[in-house]
Amino acid sequence: MIRDITIGQYYPAQSRIHRLDPRVKIVCTLLFLVSLFIQNSLLGYVVATVFLGCVIRLSKVPLKFIVKGLKPVVILLLFTVVMNLFLTRGGNTLVHFWIFTITESGLRTSVLMAVRLIYLVMGSSIMTFTTSPNGLTDGMESLLHPLNRLNVPVHEVAMMMSIALRFIPILLEETDKIMKAQMARGADFESGNIIQRAKAMIPILVPLFVSAFRRANDLAMAMESRCYHGGEGRTKMKPLKYKAGDIRAYIFTVLYVVMMFAVGRFVPFRLWIF
Amino acid sequence: MIHAKELVYEYDKRDEEGNVIGTNRAIDGVDIDVPQGSFVAVLGHNGSGKSTLAKHMNAILVPTGGTMWVDGRDTRDPDELWNVRQTAGMVFQNPDNQIIGTVVEEDVGFGPENLGVPTDEIWKRVEDSLRAVGMIEYRKSSPNKLSGGQKQRVAIAGVIAMEPKCIVLDEPTAMLDPNGRKEVIRAVEKLRKEKNVTVILITHYMEEVIDADQVFVMDDGHIVMHGTPREIFSRVDELKTYRMDVPQVTMLAEELRKRGLDLPKGILRREELVEALCRLR
Numbered sequence: 001m002i003r004d005i006t007i008g009q010y011y012p013a014q015s016r017i018h019r020l021d022p023r024v025k026i027v028c029t030l031l032f033l034v035s036l037f038i039q040n041s042l043l044g045y046v047v048a049t050v051f052l053g054c055v056i057r058l059s060k061v062p063l064k065f066i067v068k069g070l071k072p073v074v075i076l077l078l079f080t081v082v083m084n085l086f087l088t089r090g091g092n093t094l095v096h097f098w099i100f101t102i103t104e105s106g107l108r109t110s111v112l113m114a115v116r117l118i119y120l121v122m123g124s125s126i127m128t129f130t131t132s133p134n135g136l137t138d139g140m141e142s143l144l145h146p147l148n149r150l151n152v153p154v155h156e157v158a159m160m161m162s163i164a165l166r167f168i169p170i171l172l173e174e175t176d177k178i179m180k181a182q183m184a185r186g187a188d189f190e191s192g193n194i195i196q197r198a199k200a201m202i203p204i205l206v207p208l209f210v211s212a213f214r215r216a217n218d219l220a221m222a223m224e225s226r227c228y229h230g231g232e233g234r235t236k237m238k239p240l241k242y243k244a245g246d247i248r249a250y251i252f253t254v255l256y257v258v259m260m261f262a263v264g265r266f267v268p269f270r271l272w273i274f
Numbered sequence: 275m276i277h278a279k280e281l282v283y284e285y286d287k288r289d290e291e292g293n294v295i296g297t298n299r300a301i302d303g304v305d306i307d308v309p310q311g312s313f314v315a316v317l318g319h320n321g322s323g324k325s326t327l328a329k330h331m332n333a334i335l336v337p338t339g340g341t342m343w344v345d346g347r348d349t350r351d352p353d354e355l356w357n358v359r360q361t362a363g364m365v366f367q368n369p370d371n372q373i374i375g376t377v378v379e380e381d382v383g384f385g386p387e388n389l390g391v392p393t394d395e396i397w398k399r400v401e402d403s404l405r406a407v408g409m410i411e412y413r414k415s416s417p418n419k420l421s422g423g424q425k426q427r428v429a430i431a432g433v434i435a436m437e438p439k440c441i442v443l444d445e446p447t448a449m450l451d452p453n454g455r456k457e458v459i460r461a462v463e464k465l466r467k468e469k470n471v472t473v474i475l476i477t478h479y480m481e482e483v484i485d486a487d488q489v490f491v492m493d494d495g496h497i498v499m500h501g502t503p504r505e506i507f508s509r510v511d512e513l514k515t516y517r518m519d520v521p522q523v524t525m526l527a528e529e530l531r532k533r534g535l536d537l538p539k540g541i542l543r544r545e546e547l548v549e550a551l552c553r554l555r
Contacts, residue, residue, distance in 0.1 A: 134376050166376045169418045215371050222372035225332045225364040226432065227356050227388040237383035237396045 011129040017059035018130045021246045022139030028253040029127040035257045036116050036123075039264020045115055047263055051256050052119060052126075061129045069125040070118060077117055084110035133165040142240050155231030167215070174211060178204050275345060275440055275472045276308040276331055276362065282339030283326055300326040302495035303340070308488075310439065313466055313473045315483035315503075318492035319517045327492070328444040328476045332364040345439060360389060363433030367445040369425035378420075378428055379404070379413040385436040396435075403434040406468065407461045423454025427461050434465065440472035441465070447479060455479070480507075480521045484542040491516060508540030523547050 012018075017025070036048060056063060070077075084106060091104030128136070141158035148154050179189065182203050189200050283301040286294045300323045308314050318324040329335040330342050333349040345361045347354040363385075366372045375381030379400050386396045404410045407427040417425055426446050433441055443462065447455040459482055466473050475482060483489055489506045491499035493516045499506055506513070507520050510528045520528070527541040527550070536554060541547050 132376075134380065162376065163374065166374070166417075170370055215368075218366065218368055218371035219374070221334055222364075222366055223374060223384075225334055225359055225366075226374075226385040226436065227359050228384070229356065229388065233390045234387055235390050235392060235396065237380060237387055237393065237400070239393055 009128065010132050011061045011065060013060045013130075015058060015060040015130070016245065017055065017126070019245065020130075020249055021240055021242055022131050022135040023143055023240060024242075024246045024249050025127050025131050026136070026139050026143060028249060029124055031253050031257050032123045033120060035260040036119055038257075039260055040112060041264050041267070042270070043267055044260055044264045045112070047256070047260055048119060052122060055126055056122075059126055059130050061126065066122055066125055066129070069129075070121055073117070073121055077114060080117060081110045081114050084113050134162055137162045137165070138238070138240060155234075159231075163219070167212075170215075171208065171212060175204060175208055178207050275310040275312075276306070276474065277343045278304055278306045278327075278330070278337075278340065279342075280305060280340035281327075281330065281337050281342055283323075283330065283335060284338045299495050301330070301337075304492075304495075304497055306490060306497065308440075308472060308474060310472055311470050312487040313475070313485065314488045314490070315486040316474065316476045316490045316492060317478060317480070317483060317518060319478060322492040322516075323495040324476045324492045325444055328364070328442050328474070331362050331440075331442045331474065333358045334364070356389075360436055361438055362440045362442055363436055363438035365426070365429050365433055365441065365443045365446050367448050369422050369429060369449065372429050373417045373425060373432075376416060377413075378409065378415050378417060381417060381428060382431045382435050385432055389436060399435045399437070400431075403431040404428075406434055406465055407431045421454060422450045423457035426450065426454065426458045430458070430461055430465070434469070434471075438471065440474065442474045442476070444476045445478070446475075447477065447482065455482075478518075480519060480524075484521065491518065503542060504540040506540075507542060 032048075032051070056066065085102055086100055086106065088106035088109045089101075089103055090106075091108075093101055093103050094107060095102040131139070137158045140161075141154055144152070144154045179187075183189070187200060187203060189197065192200070281301055281304040282299065284297045284299050287296045287298050289295050302323075304323075304327060306314075316324045316327065326335065330337060330349065331344060333344070333355055336342075336350050342349045344358045347358050347361070349355075349358050373381050374384050382400045382403055383396050386399050391399065400413075401410065404413055407430050409424060409427050409431060412420065412424065412428075417428060420428065430441070430443075430446075441462075446462075447458050450458065462473055462475070463485070465471060475486070477483065484503050484507075486503055489499075489501060489503050490497050491506065491513070498516060499509065499512065507524045510520050510524065513520055519525070521542060523544050523546075524541055527537050527547050531537045531539070535551075537547075537550050541550060
């Protein structure tokens with residue numbers, strides 16, 4: 001079940017987008033997300049589609065893979081569309097049936113909102129598909145570094161994230177082992193209603209937690225014995241450095257955002273109600 | 275290199291509510307002296323205090339009595355803590371719980387990063403140490419995909435990259451299969467010869483200690499036997515009282531000797547036994 005979710009996964013490939021500095025990818029993704037919200041015109045969405053299309057093309061991640069990432073948000077998406085469709089009032093009424101009314105602006109909002117949400121998820125999954133988890137934490141650490149002055153333990157949080165990532169497969173394997181051990185002794189995880197099933201999880205969770213704590217203790221000792229003492233005075237094996245390609249990516253994205261802004265504001269282009 | 279004098283480590287025994295109900299002595303008056311470049315093995319059954327002793331060499335634990343010096347530095351001195359840990363690197367039992375990086379080379383680089391070594395130098399050290407343990411072709415792999423023996427070799431490389439004078443291996447082979455055990459021991463052997471590091475091997479596998487310069491046997495927090503492997507293993511009956519086994523070959527030779535065959539004491543290797551048996555005819 002966990003393996004089906006593609007959102008947040010890394011898709012290893014050799015591409016220009018993969019080679020970009022993680023900081024660039026984080027900042028540009030944020031800019032892209034913002035750009036979706038600063039305008040609301042058809043032409044703006046055309047520009048966004050072209051931009052997203054170019055990035056997906058460059059990243060060499062198959063479109064099918066990215067679309068699969070939308071699966072977990074389908075319900076949220078449908079909910080938003082239905083709500084907007086029936087509850088937004090304004091403009092001419094298109095359909096009226098019993099208590100349901102669909103107006104022009106309702107249709108417009110729901111369609112644009114759906115596109116916006118889809119692009120939001122696609123844009124951010126492109127980032128996670130093309131950046132290794134470690135790259136992401138490194139990028140975050142470097143970007144959030146100024147918060148250090150406000151006494152936010154940026155380095156520690158980044159370290160915790162990367163350790164968590166390292167231990168996810170180990171703990172998954174362990175869960176599997178514990179489940180099998182309990183099943184061998186007659187535990188039943190498959191039948192019964194939701195409450196019974198939740199109760200059946202307890203004999204898995206307790207040993208899992210105990211072992212996770214034991215591992216944490218061992219790991220802390222191993223880290224200390226290798227002279228780990230926080231972020232101070234620490235050098236980096238793979239320091240982040242901007243290259244020419246990274247600068248180009250920044251310029252490209254900023255140009256795109258400016259264009260989105262200009263199109264949304266100043267270009268009157270309407271097709272029917274959109 | 276590593277020198278302990280009347281070392282004592284006590285900890286509080288607690289009941290289920292966490293009240294102190296007494297103290298336990300895990301180490302009780304231990305004296306050891308390990309010269310630079312030697313290979314020392316510490317044997318003992320579970321709960322004999324051998325792991326606790328190992329943790330003292332890396333200043334993870336500090337003695338409650340007596341003193342431990344690592345390369346002339348008192349481990350109790352907080353100013354010397356990082357120097358002590360850099361001088362005496364430590365490899366633990368569970369291979370999964372001591373690998374920090376998500377990529378092999380990043381994990382090996384973790385120690386030097388902590389020491390503040392410049393980036394170029396880190397890369398050089400990582401490459402050298404991975405080569406020394408024969409794991410260079412796995413540098414880009416995820417540690418989760420390696421076998422136990424390979425993970426343990428990565429852990430050793432991680433310690434080597436800090437350029438310690440001494441490596442303390444705390445039961446590094448206890449969770450491995452026989453093949454993994456061989457891999458790890460071979461890697462340690464190679465390091466000892468090539469880099470002239472002091473090796474302290476804590477173990478309960480007798481086969482691993484036959485090449486050691488000195489063997490210490492621990493029981494109940496004390497050092498009960500001390501000598502070369504040959505001296506130790508010729509005292510089979512005494513070892514048995516400490517719930518220790520001797521290598522199979524030694525055992526066989528001992529049994530044969532008891533039945534009246536004229537074999538020398540303390541045979542350690544199969545070839546030795548073969549030779550001694552041939553000489554009998």
